Amino acid sequence: MSSTPKIRLRGLSKRFGAKTVLDGVDLDVAAGHGLVILGGSGSGKSVTIKCILGLIQPDAGSIEIDGRDILAMPRREREALNDRIGMLFQNGALFDSLPVWENVCFKLLAQKRITRARARDKAAEVLAQVGLAASVGDLSPSELSGGMQKRVGLARAIAAEPEIIFFDEPTTGLDPIMGAVIDGLIVDCVKRLGATAVSITHDMASARRIGDSAAMIHKGRIVWTGPASTLGHSGNAMVDQFANGSREGPITMELRR
């Protein structure tokens, strides 16, 4: 491989009190590649993404984007990096004090790449890309259904045309059809932007649709990486147990009997 990976994690570790959440995560994501991170609840998927976004400071390890260690960067540069990153939060995290159009164009307005007068038209344009009518722009986020909120969240994440996009459980809480629709939109948007996409999910159908490759995280470590298409028959007992959702296997839930 000649090019440096878009994102490179080495030995990423994080503890909260006595609980070790990340225990040396190593991960590479190539530019323009779609990676799906799988793992049970509390396995450290979200913390990994939050470390890359700078929302959580890891205890040890390095995070490189385009070959530069972002943990060693001065704060201003680190903040500027977020201009090139988009994020779709699990529950949308739309600003309920603002109308949808202002949510969608929030980043463009924050970066002064657009005037408020132009923002409505731009919002309509982006909303159309996620299959929503321009009239949705004037609604408040609380007036939207779950699927629409997710699509507005997606519109907000892609509006500033980021190079890297994170998706935190994009299909959780949606019906299967809406889940497939969201997945389709994600794939389209990522392809159009040529962006690098990192998704967290435990929805196997979704993982196969939006991922080129997959990584399985268990107890704070990456235990497997491979093509997303092989999920379920990967040959790795842990991954296959997870993908098929069986109770028997190497992963044991800490349940009291």
Place this chain on the structure above:
Amino acid sequence: MNLILNFLATIGRGVLGACRIIGAVVLFALEGVSHILRPPFYPRLVGRAFVEIAYFSLPVVALTAVFTGMVLALQSHSGFSRFGAESAIANVVVLSITRELGPVLAGLMVAGRIGAAFAAEIGTMRVTDQIDALTTLSTNPMKYLVAPRLLAGTVAMPLLVVIADILGVMGGWLVGTAQLGFTSASYLTSTLNFLQPMDVISGLVKAAVFGFVITLMGCYSGYTSRGGAQGVGAATTTAVVSSSILILALDYVLTAMFFGL
């Protein structure tokens, strides 16, 4: 022996915890203030917070001030009439209102309204990831959420207190002229005769400090809240209780600074 050690450890933990929180609040305040001074600025958000604090608190603060002035006039009358010192009533009313009761009571009312509202709003934004979302959208949440509110609170409270001062004196005047037999002119003359600029200024400085403290505790409690609906509820309570106590404690400190020496 173990019992004593446990006892001391409990005290130590409490003290350390208190120190940690005080340190965290001070750092939070310093960061908030530093964002007030550095661009980008959000005049629209300052305006919105200002309207919320000043305009929508007006009815509550006005009613508080009028009734306080009225009660003060009545009470001081029942006390001073025993010594034939009724002429001091107007004086007592205006000094109590401008120096103490205007800023403190307005502060406590605003703490209930605004401290709670800010803690609930920012706390909800915290637990629904909206604050994290701000960071990913190239916006510093301290600058966007906290700085405008701190600025608006510090500016709005003195203005509210000017109105509270005027209405408080008016409350005393109402009771004085309607019930206690003062003529309007004599009441207002004795109100203004003894009033020093410092009486009003010290009250307004207090108001600015209280405005800062109320918005600071509201923002801090909300910003650091966690754990869903219950966490937001706890943050709201913390904001109101801590800012109320800080208002009363700082009132003593500021009074000692202005008039103690």
